[in-house]
Amino acid sequence: MWSIKPGLINKFGFCKSLGWNGERRMKEDSQSVNQQNAFEKVVEFVDERVGLKTIQAKMLNEPIPGGSRWAYAFGSVLLFIFIVQVVTGILLMFYYVPSTDHAYASTQYIIHEVDYGWFLLSYHFWGSSAMVVMVFAHMSQVFLWGAYKKPRELVWLVGLALFGIVMGFGFTGYLLPWDQRAYWATVVGVEIMDKTPLIGDFLARFLKGGPTPGQMTLSRFFVIHVMVLPAALAGLAGLHIFLFRKAGPAGPFRGTPEEIKAKTDYFFPRQIWKDIVAMATVFLIICSLAFIEPVVLLEQATPDPGDYHPEPEWYFLFLFQLLRLKIFGGEFGQFLGAMAIPGAFMAFLAALPFLDTNSERNIFKRPLALIGWTVVMVFILVFTVSAIINREFLD
Amino acid sequence: MSNTKLGLLVFWPTFWTGFPIKMVFALLLLAAHMHPWEGTGLYLLLLVSIPVDIWALGLCARTVFIDRLKVDPQPGLGLNLWIRWAAFSAVALPIITIVVSMVTETAKSVVASIVESIKENILTIPVAEQISLELVMWGSVASVALILCLIGWLYGLGWFAQPFVKNAKPVIGTTADQANFWDSLRIPADQPLLLTAFTGMGVVLVFIFWVLLPQTTPHPHEEYVYTFEKKEVVIVEPKKILKEAEQVLANAELVVIKLQDEKSGDAEASSETSGKASDLSPEAKQEK
Numbered sequence: 001m002w003s004i005k006p007g008l009i010n011k012f013g014f015c016k017s018l019g020w021n022g023e024r025r026m027k028e029d030s031q032s033v034n035q036q037n038a039f040e041k042v043v044e045f046v047d048e049r050v051g052l053k054t055i056q057a058k059m060l061n062e063p064i065p066g067g068s069r070w071a072y073a074f075g076s077v078l079l080f081i082f083i084v085q086v087v088t089g090i091l092l093m094f095y096y097v098p099s100t101d102h103a104y105a106s107t108q109y110i111i112h113e114v115d116y117g118w119f120l121l122s123y124h125f126w127g128s129s130a131m132v133v134m135v136f137a138h139m140s141q142v143f144l145w146g147a148y149k150k151p152r153e154l155v156w157l158v159g160l161a162l163f164g165i166v167m168g169f170g171f172t173g174y175l176l177p178w179d180q181r182a183y184w185a186t187v188v189g190v191e192i193m194d195k196t197p198l199i200g201d202f203l204a205r206f207l208k209g210g211p212t213p214g215q216m217t218l219s220r221f222f223v224i225h226v227m228v229l230p231a232a233l234a235g236l237a238g239l240h241i242f243l244f245r246k247a248g249p250a251g252p253f254r255g256t257p258e259e260i261k262a263k264t265d266y267f268f269p270r271q272i273w274k275d276i277v278a279m280a281t282v283f284l285i286i287c288s289l290a291f292i293e294p295v296v297l298l299e300q301a302t303p304d305p306g307d308y309h310p311e312p313e314w315y316f317l318f319l320f321q322l323l324r325l326k327i328f329g330g331e332f333g334q335f336l337g338a339m340a341i342p343g344a345f346m347a348f349l350a351a352l353p354f355l356d357t358n359s360e361r362n363i364f365k366r367p368l369a370l371i372g373w374t375v376v377m378v379f380i381l382v383f384t385v386s387a388i389i390n391r392e393f394l395d
Numbered sequence: 396m397s398n399t400k401l402g403l404l405v406f407w408p409t410f411w412t413g414f415p416i417k418m419v420f421a422l423l424l425l426a427a428h429m430h431p432w433e434g435t436g437l438y439l440l441l442l443v444s445i446p447v448d449i450w451a452l453g454l455c456a457r458t459v460f461i462d463r464l465k466v467d468p469q470p471g472l473g474l475n476l477w478i479r480w481a482a483f484s485a486v487a488l489p490i491i492t493i494v495v496s497m498v499t500e501t502a503k504s505v506v507a508s509i510v511e512s513i514k515e516n517i518l519t520i521p522v523a524e525q526i527s528l529e530l531v532m533w534g535s536v537a538s539v540a541l542i543l544c545l546i547g548w549l550y551g552l553g554w555f556a557q558p559f560v561k562n563a564k565p566v567i568g569t570t571a572d573q574a575n576f577w578d579s580l581r582i583p584a585d586q587p588l589l590l591t592a593f594t595g596m597g598v599v600l601v602f603i604f605w606v607l608l609p610q611t612t613p614h615p616h617e618e619y620v621y622t623f624e625k626k627e628v629v630i631v632e633p634k635k636i637l638k639e640a641e642q643v644l645a646n647a648e649l650v651v652i653k654l655q656d657e658k659s660g661d662a663e664a665s666s667e668t669s670g671k672a673s674d675l676s677p678e679a680k681q682e683k
Binding site: 070108109111112113115116117118119262277280281284285287288291292294296297321324325326382383385386389390393 | 411414415418419421422425426521522523524526527530531534571608609610611612613614615616619621622
């Protein structure tokens with residue numbers, strides 16, 4: 001749809017800055033070196049030593065086959081949400097105390113007494129949900145576009161690992177406020193994890209650090225949440241982007257090679273503009289949710305649930321509701337519903353690029369993929385809504 | 396091109412073009428303690444949405460006309476089409492809402508009675524299974540009703556857009572020329588001016604948001620005791636407490652002695668007047 005024109009490029013004025021006309025530019029530079037202002041001199045100084053302009057050209061001058069699209073913005077939005085989560089997380093850590101005696105009180109202090117603390121915490125809370133939604137959207141886009149196929153198998157595999165890390169962030173962060181909701185969501189989550197064969201018992205004991213969730217659990221979840229997972233995510237996200245750049249964007253699944261080539265666009269400025277607008281929109285939505293539904297804690301965590309009906313965070317609700325079905329009752333049924341089926345599904349996703357070797361990427365010519373994706377989405381939606389209705393029924 | 400497809404092709408980008416701008420105002424309203432979905436907040440948001448939608452509709456419709464239909468519409472497309480769409484939607488959307496609500500409620504009650512009769516006559520259904528089964532059954536009916544209504548609405552939008560297609564003049568030139576033509580419509584002539592205006596607007600909006608943003612939570616926990624409200628800690632002075640305790644004990648001892656004396660006196664008196672209970676003192680009565 002989009003095509004970049006030479007005149008248009010000059011309008012944006014980035015041909016020169018990217019060093020496309022290398023020799024001519026060098027001559028111009030040598031002539032105008034005495035006319036540089038202080039800022040340009042600093043840029044020149046850094047550029048000579050680190051190759052700033054080459055990096056800039058590498059980053060911005062990436063061809064996008066078939067032109068820029070809104071559908072390609074999900075990955076950039078995810079990176080943006082992660083960065084803001086890191087910033088808000090660091091600000092929250094200035095006040096949060098990861099001990100069972102003070103976690104609840106310090107979170108209440110953040111909400112009630114730290115300047116704008118309630119907004120920071122609520123933004124961080126909704127940011128985590130936005131990240132999960134964006135991961136689903138990004139993975140769906142890659143799946144529907146057939147962008148996991150050769151030569152992008154490794155990009156897909158690293159993406160799956162990143163999906164696991166995002167879910168881990170949600171799971172570990174949920175415990176930190178140390179209220180009833182946090183405590184019992186963790187109890188439910190660890191019980192599900194306990195059903196993993198061979199390593200389940202070890203994992204559950206390692207995370208809990210004792211027979212019931214307590215100080216050891218909180219310390220471990222805190223360290224995993226603020227140190228292990230961010231480091232893993234940053235590293236794997238870097239690898240994901242590197243592999244993506246190495247393989248190149250897949251482009252649209254429709255159109256002849258000539259059409260796609262004719263419409264090829266560059267990352268700057270069109271895709272960057274779309275990414276920025278998408279980031280701003282997601283930021284506005286998260287801020288609005290922080291206002292509409294700010295974080296309000298329940299009572300401080302106790303080993304007695306009282307009137308509270310334990311349940312995990314909303315993105316695990318479909319799995320939780322699945323385990324309520326009679327077919328998944330009993331020890332074996334629980335293992336089947338909690339571990340075997342989700343595990344098999346994840347293994348299938350990991351093997352997908354190697355199983356689906358057909359080069360056809362058009363989703364309308366891959367009926368099995370389209371039906372499969374629709375069934376999974378409807379399944380998640382039906383069981384999530386069922387869990388919400390079930391909650392009302394229990395209340 | 397069919398009416399439904401034309402309606403969808405114009406409506407979809409129009410919605411997303413206007414959405415971020417409306418979100419900015421919605422957020423500012425929220426920061427100013429006004430709900431954008433009710434009362435004054437809703438009226439203000441609708442007021443702001445009108446010019447935004449006219450602009451977005453004009454831009455997106457013209458792009459679709461040139462790119463997909465190879466025709467350039469007459470000037471004023473955004474306003475003229477918006478008036479028709481707004482009038483049509485003002486009638487159609489409430490009807491759709493009522494129809495879908497009625498279908499949903501009917502489907503819910505019918506499904507509930509079917510499931511109840513199954514439970515009574517055929518087999519017992521556990522709660523979790525019943526919830527999901529009912530949801531799938533009435534959800535399918537409601538979804539079909541919603542999709543049909545939306546297709547009808549999009550058909551109407553396309554129907555209102557068709558006269559503008561017929562009155563538009565064809566775009567001549569090669570495909571590259573045509574693409575260049577509509578592409579250039581979306582690129583402002585003065586790029587630095589646009590960027591400066593955007594940045595300036597962003598800074599102003601952030602400043603307004605920061606001013607409006609409540610410093611402390613608008614939803615305080617009922618039981619939370621603020622630091623500045625906490626009572627002063629009572630300083631314990633052991634010597635003073637011991638002295639006071641000794642004084643209390645001394646007083647108590649005196650009272651006990653007095654009571655014992657009175658008791659012994661009363662005992663003597665009672666031996667003299669045995670059987671005359673009416674002569675007893677109140678204290679002795681109580682003791683008795």
